[in-house]
Amino acid sequence: MSKENNTFRKFNLDKEILKALNNLEYKRPSNVQTKTIPQLINKNDVIVKSKTGSGKTASFAIPICENINVEDNNVQALVIVPTRELALQVKEEISNIGRLKKVRCCAIYGKQPIKEQISSLKQRVHVVVATPGRIIDHIKRETINIKNLNYLIIDEADKMLNKGFIEQIDTIFENLPKNKTVGLFSATIDEDIEYVCKKYMNEALIIDVEESEAINEKQIDENLIRVDQNEKYNTLKNIIYSENPKTVIIFANTREKVNKIYNQMKRDKFLVRELHGDMSQDKRIYVIKDFKENKFNVLVSSDVAARGIHIENISLVINYDIPRDKENYIHRIGRTGRKDKFGKSISIVTDKDEKYINEIQDYIGYKINEIEKIDEDDIVNGKIKFEGSQIKILKNKRNKDINKKSHSEVTRIYLNAGKKKKIRVLDIVGSLSNLKEINGDDIGVIEVCDLCSYVDILNHKGEQLLKNYKQINIKKKPVKIKRDNQNI
Incomplete structure (x- = not known):
């Protein structure tokens, strides 16, 4: 295989899209991208079964940006997502991929002033990323023109249809032009998805990316450590010191637990922030922005960040609590080891968690490596290094060159x-x-x-x-x- 056949050049993309992908350090297409991009570019309907971490956002963002006519002021692509967080993340990725081609993308979702959204939609907008309720609101108000729509993408379809959005999806389809390309992305294919496929899609190709393809086991070094309940917090600190990660996300199962860990770590002088559903939308956006810009390096989060929050270069994911939903384990550890990077995950397991960790291992199909003991020397030496790296971050806190790195x-x-x-x-x-x-x-x-x-x-x-x-x-x-x- 020639070198070019293993890069994004094999898709014969617009030179500005290729340049943007290069700036964003998209080096080689993932499995889902290789299988999906040509189909969507050629305007074939697809159902893509793929887990998080597989690069699925780019697998529809690239074809959309490739086929956008930037001289046409109408909305040409609509992406439906279940949450505000995911809407913002998908909008950011599409905007970055299409930026040099001058593709304009906006996100519309609930709890954001509708007047601002109407104003934004009146400008030249090529791609809209929206939550179901809010797009229906704009359709009813006739504040969005979707008569020339070429693409409809439904992302995280399993989560959306499970939440009872099926009637809203029906309403959206009924108001769209018949001649369009539909892409449906889901972790599972169930009868609700089959219903959408049969009713609204045209001979859809099913693209099934296996679990091992979606999250490459070699890219994420998965581990667990068994401890007593009263040793959990000390173990958490020892893991961080011994691993000395550049960045770490710590997952807990409830907002209250997130807040408790955050306050403990703050008292222990960690450069830490929290992220959970009780925070305002604006505050969540700024926490994620500051994390991306390396203004702090420890994030304690509920599962609001496990799905749809794409932050590159996460060194370590720690499951302080074992997730009760086995799928959330995949979503959590998928925050590290993204694209061509390597990452590590460590789950802290107590007696109460045995049932759930066994379910997770049955689900993923292999045993997670068990760490017997953390070396004391690693903790002592790592603590000095980790505290030193936090001092450097504080000195560089005014660094605002995130966009320079993407598109200089x-x-x-x-x-x-x-x-x-x-x-x-x-x-x-x-x-x-x-x-x-x-x-x-x-x-x-x-x-x-x-x-x-x-x-x-x-x-x-x-x-x-x-x-x-x-x-x-x-x-x-x-x-x-x-x-x-x-x-x-």
């Missing part, structure tokens, strides 16, 4: 004028194009809000623009420009 040729700029000053996308394009440093090809995705606007400046032109101008004229009025450091 893109600079996102902030303009202090928006809709309330009658500014439109065309006005911004016109003003920027009149500058000697910029031409139309250098202007990427533009977002116009009520009081401000954001613009992607491509092709390494942003730095010079910001150096030369502190303000530009839009509609004959001075508008201040600066780098956007708040981009998530």
Whole structure:
């Protein structure tokens, strides 16, 4: 096999998509991507059975971005997901993959002001990621135009249909054009999914990615350690010190337990944050953003982060509590060992957990390696190193180069004028194009809000623009420009 046949080049993708994938360090397609991308590019309906960690988001994001006509202002793809967290994660991945091609994606979900969403949908939006209830709301209000839709993707279909969303899925399908490509992604295929397939899909190809393919056992070193209940917290600390991970996610089964571990670790001077369902949406988003930007390195989470939260380079996952749902074990450990990276998971098992750990081992089909004892020297030496790494993180806390790492040729700029000053996308394009440093090809995705606007400046032109101008004229009025450091 030639070298090129083992990369994303074999799909004959748009050069801007390939460039974006390279920037994002997508090196080789995973099994699910190899099997799914050509089918969706060729507009064939698919049902994809695949577990977390397999790269399934990119397997539909890449074909969607490839086939988007960026000159067409209509919504061309709709992705339905069960939760707000997943909506934001999928939106981020699609936006990153399509960024250099100028594909604009937005996420709409409940508990977000509908006026903001209506305003966003009035701008050029090519892809919408939505939760079922909120997309139906927009369909009924006629605030979204889906007459030219080419793709409908239903992600985490098993979780959605299990939650009783089947009537909502019916409503969505009934309001979409008949001539579209449907992709359905699920961990399992049950009768609800077969119902959707028979009723709405056209000779769908079933792509079944085996468990061992979805999470490569060699990429995740799975372990367990048996302890008494009263030794759990000390064992947790000893694991962290002896392993000295760059980043670690600790999973607990309840919000209360998450909060208790978080407070204990904070008292013990760990650089730690918590993530659970009782937190506001905005706070959860910023916790994830700060974790990605390496502003802290220990995250204690409930299962809200086990599914749909894609944070690369997690060194270690610790199951402080053994999950009661065996599938959640796979979702949790799938936070590490992503893409071509290697990771480790350690589960802390007490007498009460024996039943659940046995169920998990039956489910995954192999015995998890048991650690008999943690070496005392490893704990002592590791503690010095780990505390040193936390001091370095505190020193670098102002580091905001996350977007530079992804797309170094893109600079996102902030303009202090928006809709309330009658500014439109065309006005911004016109003003920027009149500058000697910029031409139309250098202007990427533009977002116009009520009081401000954001613009992607491509092709390494942003730095010079910001150096030369502190303000530009839009509609004959001075508008201040600066780098956007708040981009998530």
